[in-house]
Amino acid sequence: LQYFENNAMQDAINVALKSDFAVTRCYLVTVDIVCGFVKFLSLAVVLFGYYPLVALAYLLLTLPDILVTASKNKQMDQFSIDSMPKTRKKDYYYSILTEKKYAKDIRVWNLFDIFRGRFNSTWKEILKEREILFVHNLRIQLFTVLISIVGYGGLFAFLIWKTGTG
Numbered sequence: 001l002q003y004f005e006n007n008a009m010q011d012a013i014n015v016a017l018k019s020d021f022a023v024t025r026c027y028l029v030t031v032d033i034v035c036g037f038v039k040f041l042s043l044a045v046v047l048f049g050y051y052p053l054v055a056l057a058y059l060l061l062t063l064p065d066i067l068v069t070a071s072k073n074k075q076m077d078q079f080s081i082d083s084m085p086k087t088r089k090k091d092y093y094y095s096i097l098t099e100k101k102y103a104k105d106i107r108v109w110n111l112f113d114i115f116r117g118r119f120n121s122t123w124k125e126i127l128k129e130r131e132i133l134f135v136h137n138l139r140i141q142l143f144t145v146l147i148s149i150v151g152y153g154g155l156f157a158f159l160i161w162k163t164g165t166g
Contacts, residue, residue: 011084014091051162054155061151064144072137079133086126093119 040062048055096102096115106112 007085010088011081014084014088015081051159054158057151057155061148061155065141065148068137068141068144072141075133075137079130083126083129086122090119090122090126093122 044055044058047058093115096106097112097119106115
């Protein structure tokens, strides 16, 4: 019984149970990373053969986006772990409101509005924290994407100009 009453243990169990999609996602992300790396490396090698500085610029333009994406993913994973106590509480209220075994007590004691209010307030807290993190990461990622677009545009304009001039 001590494990059922230990909040840290329950959080760890819920993180493990809810991370089953993360294993599949990890496989898909790995495949995407390998494919992206092969594409990136192929283009860099071809560019390096003709214009080493362009290949270096291509590398420097790609690196910030990779670092920002990795940082964002790490922050979101940490948020999922840190918000587990609130998520467990939200899930508990949800089960009370939706499972048949609690229906009679909810009706007899007129508790539906109380638990719905608690569910909504906990869910709104989680969403607000997630939104703050999401907006922060979105701003940073938008900045790196804009830099990449301008940089890639300049690189491709240079390559088109060099191709056009022989």
